[in-house]
Amino acid sequence: MGVFRLFHRHQGATPYLLLTPGLLWLGLFFLAPLGFLIYQSLESGSIVAGFGFHFSWQWSNYWDALKGYTGEFERSFEYAGLATIIALVVSYPVAYWIAFRGGRWKNLLLLFIVAPFFVTYLIRTLAWQTILADHGVVVRILIDLHLVAHGGRVLATGTAVIAGITYNFLPFMALPVYVSLEQIDQTLVEAAEDLYANKWLAFLRVTFPLSLPGVVAGTLLTFIPAAGDFINATLLGSPTSHMIGNVINSKFNGTIDYPSAAAMSFILMAVILGLVLLYARAVGTEKLTG
Amino acid sequence: MTVEAAHPPPAVAAAEYDIRLIGLTKRFGDDVVAVDDISLDIDRGHFFALLGPSGCGKTTTLRMIGGFEEPTEGRIELGGVDVAPLPPYKRDVNTVFQSYALFPHLSIFENVAFGLRRRGVKGSQLRTRVIESLELVGLAGLEKRKPRQLSGGQQQRIALARALVNRPRVLLLDEPLGALDLKLRKEMQLELKRIQHEVGITFVHVTHDQEEAMTMADRIVIMNGGHIEQLGTPTELYESPRTAFVAGFLGVSNLLEGTAVAEDRVKLADGTEVRCPREVLGGRSGTVQIGVRPEKLRIGEGAGNTLSGTVTESAYIGVSTQYILDTPAGPVTVYMQNDRPGGQVATGERLTLSWSPESTFVVDTQEGTQ
Structure with missing residues (x-):
């Protein structure tokens, strides 16, 4: 009855009118290209034969992509996964501190987290080339600490790529985590301590579970774009640390092999979607919505 | 008590x-x-x-x-x-x-x-x-x-x-x-x-x-x-509130200033003498504040303490009517049970109030916050 009445009251076209711009946008700039991408991924032909791509249910594009670039696919998820974990470990304490101890400095501290965004992605990543340069301070210290072999390097390795991704996506992790922590009523922590939980247990049983929506949002916002990233691998890695994004980029912009690139894009998307669904099931869907 | x-x-x-x-x-x-x-x-x-x-x-x-x-x-x-x-x-x-x-x-x-x-x-x-x-x-x-x-x-x-x-x-x-x-x-x-x-x-x-x-x-x-x-x-x-604050915070109190003139007697500002239990006055001397709850006051002459004044305000509450009297010792609030018809008193009328000495309490003036 309630639903019926609600429907009745909003019988006018208003809700649909309000939805229209968003739906149009999604349709034009997401669904249509996505359809085209699928279409393209099943085309055949090559640049050698002129630009004559034609649709031919070319499923082999998918198998060839998977077979030929297994390493790049694996690296994409490995690097993105590691960067996500490191970003969480690094930003959780920072977000926690700002939320609960920041006091009147909260906004300024948050600004510091977002500050790198004022510099373009490319420049930020290029800066890491300098930071991790072979004779730079960082590498010298790492060598002194015997964390890097003598004459070894950090730049052009997977480590550099992971470091770059972690750095570039850190605010995407820190901000949602901060928001969900900031909303937690501190009386709940007092209640936990009142009920014989020490500080650590109170965190584990109350604060952390309540911050999960932020953690989930942060990991998704970090992992999904990181898995498709190629800038970090291009500027900080070497061909042996290339990710699937690099391959897609080179197929689209270099060798003009649109069908393969489209197939790879689609595989990447499907795998990410699958992983996200698994993740959502593991942590419980209600955590996704808060 | x-x-x-x-x-x-x-x-x-x-x-x-x-x-x-x-x-x-x-x-x-x-x-x-x-x-x-x-x-x-x-x-x-x-x-x-x-x-x-x-x-x-x-x-x-x-x-x-x-x-x-x-x-x-x-x-x-x-x-x-x-x-x-x-x-x-x-x-x-x-x-x-x-x-x-x-x-x-x-x-x-x-x-x-x-x-x-x-x-x-x-x-x-x-x-x-x-x-x-x-x-x-x-x-x-x-x-x-x-x-x-x-x-x-x-x-x-x-x-x-x-x-x-x-x-x-x-x-x-x-x-x-x-x-x-x-x-x-x-x-x-x-x-x-x-x-x-x-x-x-x-x-x-x-x-x-x-x-x-x-x-x-x-x-x-x-x-x-x-x-x-x-x-x-x-x-x-x-x-028996001991301070003016307690007397005012718990319910309604009439507090009247006076001078202790004997072990069990306080003289109010208008010269009226009020009796109270000896233990309540507790050997105080000089200026004191005595108190009495509005519901302990009876309208009309009676045994014990009495005080007269003019009704300045009345408020009908239902079970009782609240009157505020202007007395020479200060304003006094009194509740009267509406237990019989026609018992209302009009504003401007003079009333005499009486109460038992046992219902009188004394508060420490120096601790009062009012």
Whole structure:
């Protein structure tokens, strides 16, 4: 009855009118290209034969992509996964501190987290080339600490790529985590301590579970774009640390092999979607919505 | 009405104290003294109320007992042991928070089981105790719900069950009924009293509602400006307030200034002599304030003390009518029962009031805040 009445009251076209711009946008700039991408991924032909791509249910594009670039696919998820974990470990304490101890400095501290965004992605990543340069301070210290072999390097390795991704996506992790922590009523922590939980247990049983929506949002916002990233691998890695994004980029912009690139894009998307669904099931869907 | 009871602390054997506060002080920063050198003994099994206006230090006192604020000075003894240096989770005390503070991510069962689990209670024993506790507050069967699916009154009961299930030495209640509507509040007042009686645990209840404190507590401490104004049973506090603040905070009082002229006699400003019990005057001399409750005043001449004045205001309340009289000794409020028709008195009429010397109390003028 309630639903019926609600429907009745909003019988006018208003809700649909309000939805229209968003739906149009999604349709034009997401669904249509996505359809085209699928279409393209099943085309055949090559640049050698002129630009004559034609649709031919070319499923082999998918198998060839998977077979030929297994390493790049694996690296994409490995690097993105590691960067996500490191970003969480690094930003959780920072977000926690700002939320609960920041006091009147909260906004300024948050600004510091977002500050790198004022510099373009490319420049930020290029800066890491300098930071991790072979004779730079960082590498010298790492060598002194015997964390890097003598004459070894950090730049052009997977480590550099992971470091770059972690750095570039850190605010995407820190901000949602901060928001969900900031909303937690501190009386709940007092209640936990009142009920014989020490500080650590109170965190584990109350604060952390309540911050999960932020953690989930942060990991998704970090992992999904990181898995498709190629800038970090291009500027900080070497061909042996290339990710699937690099391959897609080179197929689209270099060798003009649109069908393969489209197939790879689609595989990447499907795998990410699958992983996200698994993740959502593991942590419980209600955590996704808060 | 016992007269010696007006002088705290009550005479109880030291072993019976559940909570003992000794010189407890809390300062915030350099100049804010929230709690100022409080000493207080709370007997085992009592329903004890900390009553006072907001900012009087009652909540800070409760939070210090709970372990959420560290005292600047003083001791907090729980069953004879100083717990002031201990964190909350090491104190045998549980709290019902004003906002209830139920864990939103846990079911009702897990909320109630929280403290027991921390203490290693498991399996069927855990289950039994949780269910028993829910039965005590009349909410068995809601174990699987989440807190947000319950009404405010139900959440309040769960908060109570969650604290009581641990069978603490002392239960602290921080304005637990503040968020409920009037009807539910009245219901919960009686319910809380029943539960306290049933479990026999010492309850320390913080409230600013004097009626709530009077209804529920065996003992009330009235706090003001960080210190204790008076401690006693509801009757003692109402019948024999010792300060002008207590007289004004608990119900309505007529306070009249005068001079002590004998051991049991005070001369008011207009020359009227008022008699009061010798113990009440307590050997005071010079300027004093005497008080009498409006409902103790009778209209018309009578035995004991009398005072005349002109009616300046009248308010019909239903069961009674409230009159304010302008007397030479100051304004006086009186209630008259509407127990017969045509008993109304018009504004401007002169009335004589009388009351028994036993209904007269004397307050310390220097402690008065009015």
